Amino acid sequence: MINNLPKYYNLFLLSNLLFLCSAVVEAKRPEFHLALKKHLFYPAQIIIPANIKVKLVILNHDNSVEEFDSFDLNREKVIFPKQKSTIFIGPLPVGEYYFFGEYHPNSARGKVIVVETVNTPAVLPGALSSNQENLHVN
Amino acid sequence: MLINTVLLFLQSALPIFIIISLLLLRFTMASKNIVTHKELMIMSGLAITLTLLLNQIMEKISQLFDGRGMELIFSFGFILIYFCSALLFLLNNKNRFINSKKILALIIFLLVFSLNGSHFILYLTSYWAQSPSLESLFIGIILGVGICISFAILLYFLLRYSDAYIHTKTSCYFLLFFALGQLMQAIVLLQQVDALPLSYSLWNSTNFIAENSEFGQLLWVLFGYESSPSFMQLIIYFLSFIIPVFVSKNCCFIRLVYGEKS
Numbered sequence: 001m002i003n004n005l006p007k008y009y010n011l012f013l014l015s016n017l018l019f020l021c022s023a024v025v026e027a028k029r030p031e032f033h034l035a036l037k038k039h040l041f042y043p044a045q046i047i048i049p050a051n052i053k054v055k056l057v058i059l060n061h062d063n064s065v066e067e068f069d070s071f072d073l074n075r076e077k078v079i080f081p082k083q084k085s086t087i088f089i090g091p092l093p094v095g096e097y098y099f100f101g102e103y104h105p106n107s108a109r110g111k112v113i114v115v116e117t118v119n120t121p122a123v124l125p126g127a128l129s130s131n132q133e134n135l136h137v138n
Numbered sequence: 139m140l141i142n143t144v145l146l147f148l149q150s151a152l153p154i155f156i157i158i159s160l161l162l163l164r165f166t167m168a169s170k171n172i173v174t175h176k177e178l179m180i181m182s183g184l185a186i187t188l189t190l191l192l193n194q195i196m197e198k199i200s201q202l203f204d205g206r207g208m209e210l211i212f213s214f215g216f217i218l219i220y221f222c223s224a225l226l227f228l229l230n231n232k233n234r235f236i237n238s239k240k241i242l243a244l245i246i247f248l249l250v251f252s253l254n255g256s257h258f259i260l261y262l263t264s265y266w267a268q269s270p271s272l273e274s275l276f277i278g279i280i281l282g283v284g285i286c287i288s289f290a291i292l293l294y295f296l297l298r299y300s301d302a303y304i305h306t307k308t309s310c311y312f313l314l315f316f317a318l319g320q321l322m323q324a325i326v327l328l329q330q331v332d333a334l335p336l337s338y339s340l341w342n343s344t345n346f347i348a349e350n351s352e353f354g355q356l357l358w359v360l361f362g363y364e365s366s367p368s369f370m371q372l373i374i375y376f377l378s379f380i381i382p383v384f385v386s387k388n389c390c391f392i393r394l395v396y397g398e399k400s
Contacts, residue, residue: 029332053336057205065264071350074366075330078208078260080197086205088332102261103268 029055029088034068036079037061039104047113051091059084067102073112075099090114141352143265143278147286148355150258153320155290156359157250160313161243163297164226185248189255196256206331213333215253216324222246223317224382230310250320314382319362321378325371326364339366 032054035042039062048054058068060079068077068087079085089097092114101108192199200208222242229235229242265275300308328334342365348354349365357363364371 053332055332064268065260067261067264071344071348074326077330078196078200080200083197083201084205085200087330088336091336091338093338103264 029053031055031057034058034110035061036066036101036108039066039101039107041099041101041108041110044110045113046110047115048090048092050094050114050116053088053090056087056089057084058087064103066104066108068099069102070097070099070112072097073099076102140274140278140281143262143275144282144285145350145352145355146258146261146265147278147282148352148359150254150261151282152286152289152356152359153254153316154251155286156293156316157247159290159294160297160309160316161247163294163301163309164313165240165243181244181247185251185255188248188252189259192252192256193259196260203331206333209327209331210333212253213324213327215249216320216327219246219249219253220317220321220324220378222249223313223320224378227310227314227317227382228386230307230386246317314379315361316359318375318378319359322362322364322371322375325374329368329370335370337368337370339368340372342366 030049030052032046032048034046034056036058046056058077058079060066060081060083063081065081066079068075068079068085070076073089073092075087075089077085077087089112092112094114094116097112097114099110099112196208198207199211203210222245226239226242226246229239262279266272297309297312305311325334329336344365347357347363347365349358349363354363354365362375367375
């Protein structure tokens with residue numbers, strides 16, 4: 001097929017392939033963990049620093065598929081049962097950004113709180129204490 | 139549940155109906171008998187098989203590349219849709235490359251069908267498994283199918299009319315905009331997994347047209363509407379539109395540079 005095309009289309013195709021093959025460079029990002037248990041997010045609140053891109057690792061402990069969804073963060077991610085998924089959020093200005101589970105929007109809810117500096121553990125009272133150790137900044 | 143199902147149809151099923159309309163328009167109007175019924179049947183069978191296969195291995199794909207497999211593979215597919223559509227846009231006026239155009243159309247159809255279709259099946263089965271009310275799900279499906287079919291038929295005849303009486307390349311430009319929408323999906327997915335840099339949004343038009351509304355979803359599917367686009371998204375959008383248009387408008391100049399006679 002390519003041989004049949006004019007030369008300038010081949011050039012166009014080549015530039016496209018170069019774009020596709022461009023190397024992905026990943027920098028080290030602060031990492032936060034989120035767990036999904038019985039259709040609830042733990043912790044329900046995450047505090048992250050402003051103006052920095054962070055890595056969010058979501059682990060689904062449930063036996064059903066869930067989708068991490070946030071219109072504020074412009075993120076949508078399917079998390080399969082007993083699997084973990086990774087997304088990146090930010091850099092964000094100071095504020096509150098809500099997220100929810102697409103299939104259980106009434107129970108699986110939470111928010112990302114963006115602050116200037118992170119000093120306090122970002123776990124809601126009532127959230128599983130074991131999850132406190134999951135939340136850390138590298 | 140009802141609204142969610144309708145939104146699901148708009149998000150994942152409508153692109154399939156739109157691309158069928160667009161490709162049918164291009165390959166039935168531009169050159170008669172360019173695609174036979176047998177070829178159409180084979181393509182449809184292949185698309186359905188690929189969709190079901192992708193749906194089955196989606197969980198495994200999601201675990202590749204440290205939990206970023208789905209984004210990377212799906213974004214690759216969406217980028218490929220854009221490039222094939224851009225090439226089809228460029229080859230529009232040429233009657234010489236019939237086979238090339240058929241192959242490009244086949245790739246676009248298969249990719250749009252399988253990528254959107256596998257997502258659609260995943261969401262629908264998940265909703266189905268967790269839905270407290272099956273009645274509203276069924277009504278949602280009927281409404282969703284009705285909206286998609288009606289929209290695709292309207293689009294087909296509207297573009298056919300426009301191609302004939304307003305501008306001969308209307309459907310070609312529409313295909314390009316549709317492909318830009320698919321490309322924007324790829325950009326968001328790549329930004330989500332840090333493969334492309336993230337930046338602040340330039341504006342937020344959520345109050346004007348919310349992206350999660352029915353109309354917002356429709357615009358998102360048609361043109362890649364984003365209520366809070368970043369600078370990079372905007373630049374890629376405009377460049378991806380301007381480059382194929384510029385190349386198509388300057389074919390004569392490029393032919394001269396490369397010394398091509400025809």
